[in-house]
Amino acid sequence: MSGDAQEAAVDLVVAGAGGGLAGALRAAQAGLSVLVVDPDEQFLRGNNTSMSTAMVPGAGSRWQREAGIEDSPERFVADIAAKTHGTADPALAAALARISAPLVEWLADEAGLPLSLVTDFAYPGHSVHRLHTVEGRHGSTLLRHLYDRVRSAPGIDLLVPARLIDVERGAGGEVTGAVVEDPGGHRETIPTRAVLLATNGYGADRELVARHLPEIAAADYHGGQFSRGDGLRIGLRHGARAAYLDAYQGHAALARRSRTLVGWATIMHGAIMVDRDGRRFGDETTGYSEYAAALAARPEARGWIVLDRRIHDLCLPFTDFRQTVDAGALVWADDLDTLARRTGCDPAALKESIAGQAAQAGGSADRDAFGRTFFEEPLRAPYAAVEVIPALFHTQGGLAVDGDARVLTEDGSPVPGLFASGGAAHGISGHGAGGYLAGNGLLPALGLAWQAATALSHTHTHAERHEHS
Ligand SMILES: Cc1cc2nc3c(=O)[nH]c(=O)nc-3n(C[C@H](O)[C@H](O)[C@H](O)COP(=O)(O)OP(=O)(O)OC[C@H]3O[C@@H](n4cnc5c(N)ncnc54)[C@H](O)[C@@H]3O)c2cc1C
Structure with missing residues (x-):
């Protein structure tokens, strides 16, 4: 492994340098220490975020206001409900719609993305122009900007190539460590109190695709080669519930x-x-x-x-x-x-x-x-x-999460310290392929990572206050 592995406990390990980088940056801005691990040395060109068309929805953004477009989270939720025939998780859809405008504004202001609103044509299912993108409309530009900010932010280390293979938990079930492995098979446990599974879905795992998505199993897979379902497997091993596995x-x-x-x-x-x-x-x-x-x-x-x-x-x-x-x-x-x-x-x-x-x-x-x-x-x-x-392109089902990206177990309680985002989490596209709205891949990828960091920073502040009182 090359990179800056740490001896002391970090506040957050982010597994996956795609949309997960939004969570890394957000956490660092809140004063948390972060380690990002990724097995793909070419992640800046190889993962789904880098391959995407870089369309990110923001309902009620300042670009929309400037263009005289009236939009709101409620309108976005209604579009999601219409496209999915009411089958998308309403709580997650509402949570992501609510943060979509603040997220795109944060991406521009804090992550340095040169965003603009797409108004030259309408994507199917969006009742107004609400997709924001970068020059060239390509995810490699989006990810490069995010990565540059991550590299210059204090408090974030990167360990590449390194693959998260498991998490360790304490007596109370809380996350205490991230087990990572280098390509040579060398394993180490990084002490941490939280792990964000930002490892994408299972599109590169032919067996899982054949099992859950038979109608598209014979088609070309055109997504990141490291989307092997690692996050899903790790979560399930720790009692998490899977949801919408037939969505893509x-x-x-x-x-x-x-x-x-x-x-x-x-x-x-x-x-x-x-x-x-x-x-x-x-x-x-x-x-x-x-x-x-x-x-x-x-x-x-x-x-x-x-x-x-x-x-x-x-x-x-x-x-x-x-x-x-x-x-x-x-x-x-x-x-x-x-x-x-x-x-x-x-x-x-x-x-x-x-x-x-x-x-x-x-x-x-x-x-x-x-x-x-x-x-x-x-x-x-x-x-x-x-x-x-x-x-x-990618799978939309995964670990059940709440609006703060907390991974949920069968009884609905969270696995303390375990978060999931993007393709590792369940999405807001309902079942099958028909519910997908443009932008609803990157929104859960960037948005849930962002939410995980926000939630973690709140518990951190709370814990610190507690320690000092
Ligand atoms: C061609 C194309 C165009 C698209 N256009 C759009 C669009 O315009 N708008 C939109 O919303 N969506 C779009 N999508 C979908 C979107 O790209 C994905 O939904 C989103 O990027 C998923 O982000 P992610 O962070 O979950 O995964 P990724 O961006 O794939 O990142 C996951 C990372 O995790 C790493 N990883 C895997 N396993 C491990 C492990 N065990 N430990 C550590 N790291 C691991 C991988 O190497 C990878 O770097 C598009 C997809 C494609 C293929």
Whole structure:
């Protein structure tokens, strides 16, 4: 192991340098000592936070106010309830919605993230513009800013590569140590009074994915390779309850050729998705997550997003989209016969799909066959198409937590000193893939880590007061 391992007890061990870094920074700002451990030397490029599109919701943020957008935690909770058909944990949804605006403001002011509000298109399910992001719209930038702050903050040490493999607990059940292991198998116990499991979910564990998420098990996994379910296993070993293990974020727009993200902004600007044969198969605007399983069910589990020059230009602010273009994953054609030839789609089916889009967007058709109501503008030549496959991005079920990220046991009581965030905790997307709203991966990742640190700093202050009284 390299890094600055400590002999004396630390206040908090954060396992996982993704969203967990928000908790590390918040705890250090409250005067707590923190050790961050991560087994991935490439975590700045390899974990989910770094791979993400960096969209973070904030309901009622100052950017929204400046843009004249009225929003509130209650409105956000209502959007979550609508998208999940009322199946998301209401208490956790309310807690995360409540802190979402303070969180994004803290990320800008205290963590140095150059955030702005996304107003150039609407993500499915959000009734107002409430997603905040960084320049380039990429998680590697978000994580880099967070990491730079962590490195310059007093009171935070990093131990990498080191994997948390267990926690130790005292006679009263409280956390007393974090057991970490280096790649050579050397183990040590770091004395601590709290551990934050920020190890993400189990997307990289094929066996767990097959057991809990059979509908997406054959799809590409496009997330961090260290998301092996460690936090889940550790928590369960200590009597925690698991919740929503069947929940996940899928994505239907992974470019087959370059394995880069095409992005759903294409769709929201008017693109359509057709299957291998050139046929549309649903209302794409319901959401990219559930569309992954829909695409997986089509012949050969592949399809095409069809766009045009206007949509191409509108999507260029996304690093992922630019990388997809640069990788040569788009095929261009001046007319639909050529496009059909280049994609291998049936020409008649492809023409019918494009004609339908044009009729809807141009206002000459009454109703889309799949109920889609929004197509922005008719697609115009030259056309482009990018072949897509379904992907699993991350799992949304995990250890049951409360709004302070405290890990809960079967009887609802917390395991003292044990916290979980992000993919290690249960999320707010209900069951399956359909409840996922853009931003509701990073919100529990950053937000629960932040909440854990806040809760811990309160108990710390209380304990200190007690000691000195
Ligand atoms: C392409 C893509 C785009 C996305 N876009 C968005 C978006 O725009 N908005 C959004 O909200 N969500 C998005 N998501 C989802 C989002 O990335 C995740 O929900 C979120 O980043 C999870 O954060 P995390 O902290 O739980 O996990 P991670 O960021 O993956 O961090 C977990 C860390 O824990 C480490 N670790 C694993 N096991 C151990 C162990 N035993 N001990 C110590 N450390 C360990 C890992 O190495 C890793 O560094 C996207 C996902 C993908 C794949």
